[in-house]
Amino acid sequence: MLPGPTNVPERVMRSMITPMINHRSDDFVELYEDAVEKTKKVFRTDGEAVCLSASGTGAVEASVINLIKKGDKVIIPVNGEFSGRLSQMLEWAGANVIKLETAPGTNAAFDDVKAAFDNNKDVKAFYCVWNETSTGTMINYLDRIKDLTARNDSYYVVDGVSIVGGEELYVDKWGIDVCMTGAQKAFAAPPGISPIVVNKRAKKYMIENPPNTMYFNLSRYFKYYEEAKHTPFTPALPLLYAYREALSMILEEGLDARIRRHRICSQALYSGLSAIGLTPFAKEDARSTVVVALNYLEGLEDKKFRNTLAEKFRVLVAGGFGNLKGKVFRVGCMGEVNKYHVMRTISAISSTLDMMGYKTNPDALRVAEEKLKPL
């Protein structure tokens, strides 16, 4: 139940055991083109997709170095570890960064974003971290940003690293120019492949203004793909097989069904764990449907709690990040998550609290079960 790397289905794991091929062969073209086309379906875009052999951070950095130049004005909401890092990368690229800072667990209101656009008519791009994994906080107004970026044709970039495939996303319809994720999150593939999608307009800009770097230079990827459906550098072949297989499973389940499953499971986790007395860290209107972050009960020791959970019940959850270390724990609700995972997790957390001398609520599982009924 980690917020990534998540459990990887047997079928996806097995696909890695494919003998090595030449990454300049027809066999590779068949594999890579299929991975690219399926990526576009999951992001709901007709733009370009590049599957980078790197972690999600690599894909996020690619979105910055290929689009942002010295002096560019960029608006970004900042409310946790990952939005902080992204904002740092924008500054390194020389951007004039307008940070909309809010307390962890809360989001900048849409009206504040609108005001930032009103006050900065020369903005070049709006960046946001859709799902702040460090605090289980999710932005709910991605579909409304387009009207703001449309005013001056500024770019709209969504860091979807921990959530794409687990929550509703329409890249083209919502006017998103660049979006990326990591394979080890809601795609339920192993870590190491991070796709980035780029629409026509942003692609044109990137080709005309390539950065002075090699590995994350997207114009190189576009060129190699156009010429031969290759990647410029040797890709992580076993992970690419796994990634393609995971995407096939997503499309077989259907995106709508998959998103519904994620939503129902997260609602059950929030309800069941609240019934035990644990309070969600994020404010109600900002709660993520893929990462459930909870405040520790008074005096409950992080390491001991998570170790008991892991050793006695083989349920793995994550600790807090930075300032929140020891104050919250985080339950991933992504990828293959289903009702059995939810019930087992609530049961194990409840039993662990019992063992550590806390009063729990026998009704918690019934509350969760009720929420899980539609599955």
Added chain:
Amino acid sequence: MLPGPTNVPERVMRSMITPMINHRSDDFVELYEDAVEKTKKVFRTDGEAVCLSASGTGAVEASVINLIKKGDKVIIPVNGEFSGRLSQMLEWAGANVIKLETAPGTNAAFDDVKAAFDNNKDVKAFYCVWNETSTGTMINYLDRIKDLTARNDSYYVVDGVSIVGGEELYVDKWGIDVCMTGAQKAFAAPPGISPIVVNKRAKKYMIENPPNTMYFNLSRYFKYYEEAKHTPFTPALPLLYAYREALSMILEEGLDARIRRHRICSQALYSGLSAIGLTPFAKEDARSTVVVALNYLEGLEDKKFRNTLAEKFRVLVAGGFGNLKGKVFRVGCMGEVNKYHVMRTISAISSTLDMMGYKTNPDALRVAEEKLKPL
């Protein structure tokens, strides 16, 4: 018989099928620390090792952006695709690059390197591509550079992407400050992990002068490793298991035995294929022991030759790069290569030439067999 990705042993492939773990757990620490320690043994260094989740190019770029600043003077021999790329990356980093250009298939003479040091007392670093994969050309004087860099404490960086593990290397003894490779070459692991080793002096410089980038910022890797034996970003877990297993196999065989095997196999390939009438592309004193590049016979068509070899005999070899496309083909002699691979490859090439109407030499296999006797 590709010059990477090479065949991966069953045992290494199987190791990828390990359930996902938390990359912030003790299980991960056990895995990563072992991979790091084994990497140091193979590079023969007591310095630091970082296993990057990226292709070899990523590790090469890391060596540039972490060490080279605007205006730094760098000497680099350039004689092919990969040394050209590295020199481009150095220029992008703002370096004043002194290129020692020689024709493909030949190396700058050691005396020319020495002269470049004599004429540039203020040089900050010497970079070189040890094995130029694009032409099967290898530098033979890595052990003699130390005397030059020692004069003004300049840095010595070796791009060993296609060769480390297949030819003799003593990072510490030879005074190399930074060296890297790709797992899919002579290590016989899948592509996607690229280790970089950094000695104390270079590490200190990198920590004191970190680059304004995220994913390849080595100071971040040093910090995470020192604090908890973690990596800063989610690593490609299945590939890390495979990489660690491949290193175990290398150390079980023994580095000396492995290097001897590579040398004997490449000598047998050069001799056997020469007996057929194919001439090595590289000049005799510059021939690689891990990538054997051969000139095509007059009129022999690249695509048809390689396709016949692949389809009729399941032997994969690579074509030429850039200007050499259609003029040479390249046989990888790395990783698991043994006498059976060598004999089958010579036999298949000979038969393919027969089928394409070329006169071959029935003695070729006997010539190769003679060379393989010590194995």
